Amino acid sequence: MSSIAARLIPTWLRQYQLTALPTDLVAGLVVGVLVIPQSLGYAVLAGLPPVYGLYSAIVPVLVYAWLGSSNVQAVGPVAITAIMTASGLLPYAEQGTEQYALMASLLALMVGALLWIAGRLKLGWIMQFISRGVSAGFVSGAAVLIFVSQLKYLMAIPIAGSSLVGYLSTMQRYASQVHPLTLVIGIIAFVLLVANRYASQWVWRTWLSSSYAKWAERLFPLVLLGIAIVLSMLLHWNSLGVATIGRIPHGLPSFTLPHMTDLQEALKLLPTAGLMALIVFVSSSSVASTYARLRGESFDANHELTGLGLANLSGGLFQSFAVAGGFSRTAINADSGAKTPLASLVTVLVMIAALIAFSNALAPLPYALLGATIMASIIGLIDIATLKSAWQRDRLDGASFLAAFVGVLIFGLNTGLVIGLxxxxxxxxxxxxxxxxxxxxxxxxxxxxxxxxxxxxxxFDNLLMLRIDESLFFGNSESVHRRILNAMQQYPAAQEIILIMAAVNHIDLTAQEMLSTLNKELALQNKRLHFSFIKGPVMDIIGQTPLISELSGQVYLSTLDAVDALKDI
Amino acid sequence: MSSIAARLIPTWLRQYQLTALPTDLVAGLVVGVLVIPQSLGYAVLAGLPPVYGLYSAIVPVLVYAWLGSSNVQAVGPVAITAIMTASGLLPYAEQGTEQYALMASLLALMVGALLWIAGRLKLGWIMQFISRGVSAGFVSGAAVLIFVSQLKYLMAIPIAGSSLVGYLSTMQRYASQVHPLTLVIGIIAFVLLVANRYASQWVWRTWLSSSYAKWAERLFPLVLLGIAIVLSMLLHWNSLGVATIGRIPHGLPSFTLPHMTDLQEALKLLPTAGLMALIVFVSSSSVASTYARLRGESFDANHELTGLGLANLSGGLFQSFAVAGGFSRTAINADSGAKTPLASLVTVLVMIAALIAFSNALAPLPYALLGATIMASIIGLIDIATLKSAWQRDRLDGASFLAAFVGVLIFGLNTGLVIGLxxxxxxxxxxxxxxxxxxxxxxxxxxxxxxxxxxxxxxFDNLLMLRIDESLFFGNSESVHRRILNAMQQYPAAQEIILIMAAVNHIDLTAQEMLSTLNKELALQNKRLHFSFIKGPVMDIIGQTPLISELSGQVYLSTLDAVDALKDI
Incomplete structure (x- = not known):
């Protein structure tokens, strides 16, 4: 095969074994059908018309299947990217406008570009930047915000804001305008969906075997949506004031370049895009690496960055908002027997079919059903178990969880995440x-x-020998400085201060300046500062700096050399 | 003396030695007179009427003299707190309104409260949170923004924004409306002030001795202001369209409680207040600790936090905006011979005198003079030297400098600081x-x-012994995980994996979960995970967790015990 073809055709396809075909087909079909309601709902959560949820499950999914790192990870619109899109765009564009949809795609494009650049720069280690406590706290806070934001569709009132305070205050203002029928429909749907999910051992498992019960549980939301569509048509809910999603535009997402007239607007979105890229990467790679381990495959964080980056970049050019690897859709994909990304290609075909053939069929679906679907599925993301275990197992991680969680609720997603970090x-x-x-x-x-x-x-009376047991950096240089000064007060007769640097792997600028200051302070007291045992890489860095050239004392290879030279002065 | 009186009267006053009185009086007087132009300018920079600069140099200074940690640090309005106030309030209140002044004081109150709480919680170590690169980059970026923002007064056009892009785009829009006379006055003043400052070896030192030259240099800005006032009166600049500061309200700052009606507004200011508190603390304690060392006194970071906190808290109740220890005013104070905070009390008397007696005299002063004063003094804060040395001495610190610097210019102060951090x-x-x-x-x-x-x-063929040479936390747990899996691939025959934990001082939640996952992965391959040499404090934390209770292997006190027990299995 020519090398160009080899580069264009992914490994999994060149090595495709036909035995995998049946399960890949089934898995792709199942995922495609099951994630339709979620996809519509996440688009609405992102402040976009429902159809954008289907758009977002086409081009990015194709590109990830082609270039992504994981064989079974199903990427697509997820709750966290949806709400981050909504809150990131809140100050800059009005929901429902064309400008808003363009900016949502611009955001996906920026997220993709950042991820791709990070992949080229091999920044995969940055995945370790977010501690377990922060990510769980952030996701839990976001889940609460998502839950509350969806009350908008259950109550049919315009709730807006970027924090819990914002949501609750607008909710209070419009409380008298709640639409009763919509609320009843929404609550019934929500209760049924929650019962289906959290009481399945009583509901389904009483008359079905365990594996059938699992599928009954997964299919139920789709069935409920079907029932709602039928009821809505028969009972003319729309004419009774229940908001329905209406006709979905026919056809595929089209190539659209973002308006680049306002560079300043794009710059304003950059911090949001940066945080979204971080979250997309951390959550996707946690999904992908978990499944890679389960399947005995290796996981390459930089490959994952590149794949996610190109998926979002290309998605941003085809009316998609930012996508990530989703835990639940990946679980369904793997459970249904997906072996290769071919399953994802089948999922894309389902989406295309939905857009072309069934788009009218969805028109009578009430928004309240989408809201209830999201509310029921989001509850599981509120991760009290991790808070509990963090509190028991590492109090500081518990504090990070609470900081991110409370920060998100009070200040919104971006600020909350930054506070947690x-x-x-x-x-x-x-x-x-x-x-x-x-x-x-x-x-x-x-x-x-x-x-x-x-x-x-x-x-020796005239020598004070201090061994520093840690690398020196801005976070500890003042403490070390104080300890050295304290030791000198304990041994006022010592004229020669020897710092033993054997355990110091790195000295940053702050610590270099601290040591320079120390050198000057000692000189004022007619004392001298010496170093022994400086490691090679450290000496390479500080050798040419004023710290060494202005040192009142000497640099000795070993502490013994220093003592022999200085003890009899 | 009774204990109440002892608590109310600070140590320096109880132990006051009359020999210090003459120099304290002179220093206080000199500082008071010299900082008047700066104080007026910083108030304008903060978006407030000039008189607030004098207000901010009264109550906070009194309180810091009473309760602060440093004997010679002169606190008061500084450039960084002024511009952070302006950019923090930009979205929430319009400059020049009463609401704006109230919110500026509310911000000072919040900064003070945060600093005071941090002092009570003994968070003095947090001063080590900001590396040298970040603080220099942030201050340099802020200095550039301040410089550009002051062009507003030299060109007499309304420049507004929170980033360089914002400033430049409004400047471009109003470029045609520049007031020529104001610009000429401003440029002449700026050139004279810069020459005075950076060419003093040619200007003053040619005919004055070094110590007189220093004072000539310091007094010159005040003389220039006097000349400008006289010229402005004689030539009726005001009627020629040159904006002058006008009559300063007569009298002292009054007690004012912030309107607490809108809690949500206060919440929105909280992130800004948090970052300001961090900057106020870091810059003040760098000044205070430098002078403490020069004077052989000890520096207590938590005492400094409490003093700064109460100074800002009380200032916020008396029409002050946020204050900090200023490097230049502290240098003048110390150079003029200040020995105790009594000098600061004298400074306060000068401010009060200015407010009561001379407030009319300042009326003809053009805003352009204040702008030029600030522009000339701010140039010194653009710290290219630190960038250079950071780049040579620690590339990563250089990157932090650039990130903070560029971040401030593009995204504004808060976001820029967060990016740098x-x-x-x-x-x-x-x-x-x-x-x-x-x-x-x-x-x-x-x-x-x-x-x-x-x-x-x-x-031993069936044993793989790995020594982990670092504490385990979220930042390295994935790397360690990967290294352990790689080592297992090198030694596939090993059934018993022993992790030697002698150098591990801490295991956070992320790392605990990684080890739990590793344990499960090994169990799937019928291998067992063992620990040896877990330190006491680490065992206290993880002993009760699933990591230990679900461990497939054992915890051994020493590696020798582990080997003896396992080598012949």
Whole structure:
């Protein structure tokens, strides 16, 4: 095969084994049919007409099947990208306008570009940037916001805002205008969906075997939607004031370039795009790596970044909003027997069929049903179990969870995520901000130097030897500085201060400036600062800096050299 | 003395030595007179009438003199708090309105409350949160924004925005409306002030001794302001269209409670207040700790937090905007011989005198002079030297500088600071994301275990012993996971995996979950996971968790115990 064809045709397709075909076909069909209601709902959650949910499940899914890292991950519109789109665009465009849809695609394009660049720069390690506590807290807070935002469709009132406070205050303002029939329909649907999901052991498992019960549970939302469509037509809900989604535009998503006239607007979206890219990557790679491990495949974070990036980039050019790997749709895909991304291609065909053949059929569906579907499915994302275990197993991670969770509810998604990240970094810095600094002495005539509190060692009146047991960086340089000054107060006679740097793997600029300051302070007291045992890579960095050229003392290869040279001064 | 009186009267006052009185008086007087132009300018920069600059130099200064941590630090309005106030309030109130002034004070109150709470919680270590690169990049970016924003007064056009893009685009829009006379006055003042500052070795030092030249340089801006006032009166600049500051309201700042009717507005200001509190604390404590070291005094970060907190809290109740320790005013204070906070009390008296006696005298001063004063003084804050040295001495710190700098220019102060912090944390995580994991073997019959690549050691076919050389946290748990799986692929025969935890000081929730996952993955392959040498504090945390209760293997006190128990299975 020519190398161009080899590059164009993905490995899984070149090595495709026909034995996988039947299960791939079934899985793709099942996922395609089951995720239609969700896709419509997430588009509405993102502030877009329902059809955009189907659009978003076409081009990005094709591209990910072609270039993505995972064989079974099903990408598509998910709740978190939908609500981040809605809250990110809130200040800049009005929902329902053409400008809004263009900006949603622009956002997907920017998210894709950032992910792709990150992949080229091999920033896959950045996935480790978000601690378990922060991601669970963020997702839980977002789930609460999503839940409350969907009350808009159950109550048929215009709830808007970017935080819980915003939602609740607009809800209160319009409380008197609730549409009773819509509310009844929505509540019934919600109760049935929740019962289906959380009481399935009583509902389905009493008369079905376990594997049938699982499928009954999965199919039920679709059946309920069908029933609602029929009832809506028969009872003329629309004429009774129940908002229905109406005719879905016929046909496929078209190629659309974003208006680039207003660069400033795009710049304003950049922080949102950055945070969305982070969340898309972290959640997708958690799904993909879990399934890769289950299937004994390897997971390449940089490959995943590139695949997600190109999926979103291309999606942004075809009327899609930002997509990610979804846990539930991937679970259905894998459970249904998907072996390769061919399943995703079948899913795309289902979406295309829905757009071409069935788009009129969905018209009588009330928005309240979509709202109830999302509310019922989102409850599972409120992750109290992780908060509990974080609190028991690592109090600081619990604090990060709460910071992200409460931050999202009070300040909205972006600020909440940033607050959560800040708290998790703060706890990281707090943990390493007090490194061990030991005063050491010579172990009887040997070249070994040990902590004077633990060993019987020889000290010298004019020497103070300090061993620094951690890399030096902005988070601990002040603490180390203080410890050195304290040690000098304990041993005021010492004229020569020797810092033993054997355990220091890195010295950043803040710490270099601290050591320069220390050097000057010692000089004022007619004391000298020496280093011993500086590691090669550290010396490479600091060798050419003022820290070394202005040092009052010397740099010694070993502590023994330093002691021999200085003890008799 | 009774204990109440002892608590009410600060230590420096109870122990006051009359020998310090003359220099304290002189220093206070000098600072008071010299900072008047700056104070007026910073108020204007903050979007407030000039008089608020004098207000902000009264109550907070009194409170800091009473309760602050530093003997010589001069607190007051500074450029950074002024521009953060302006950009923080931009979306919520219109400059020049009463509502705006109230919100500026509310912001000071919130900053003060946050600082005070941080002091009570002993969060002084958080000062180490901001690396040298980030703070220099942020301040440099803010300085550029301040410089550009002041063109508003030199060109007499309404420049507004929160980022460089915003400023430049409004500037372009109004470019045709520039007022020529104002521009000429402003440029002449700016050129004279810059020459005074950066060419003083040619200007003053040619005919004055070094110490007189220093004072000539410091007094010159005040003299220039006096000349401008006289020219403005004589030439009737005001009637020629030059905007002058007009009559300053007579009298002292009054007690004003913020309107608390709109809690949501206060909540929206909270992120800005949090970032301002961080910047106020970091910059003030850098000033205070520098001078404490120069004077051989100790510096207590938590005391500094409390003092700054109460200064801003009380200031917020008396028409002040947020204040911080200023480097230039502290330098003047210390150079003029200030020994105790009594100097600051004298400064306050100068401000009160200015408000009561000279407020009419300032009326003819053109805004352009204030703008030029700020532009000339702000240039020094653009810290290219630190960028250069960061780039040479620690590439990652250079990246943090650039991220904060460019972030501030493009996205504004808050977002820019957050971006800078994120980049500095990312580089921190990157550095510790690939910890050393060594495959070890037994050193000939001893209880010592060493790296198989460096030592001649005994290994056992069914055992894989891995030493983890770093604490485990979210930033490195995936890397460690991958290294362990790689090591297992190298030694497929090993059935018992022993992780030696002697160097692990902490395991956070993310890492605990990683180890749990690893345990399950090994169980699927009929392999067992064991730990040896878990430190006491770590065992206290993980002992009660599923990680230990579901462990397929055992926890051994020492690696030797593990090997003896497992090698012959």
């Amino acid at each position: 800040m708290v998790s970094f703060a706890s990281l810095i707090w943990q390493s901000s007090k490194p061990h600094v030991a005063i050491v002495g010579q172990l009887g005539g040997t070249g070994h130097f040990r902590n004077i509190n633990r060993h019987d060692v020889v000290t | 994120m980049v500095s944390f990312a580089s921190l995580i990157w550095q510790s994301s690939k910890p050393h994991v060594a495959i070890v073997g037994q050193l000939g019959g001893t209880g010592h275990f060493r790296n198989i690549n460096r030592h001649d050691v005994v290994t």
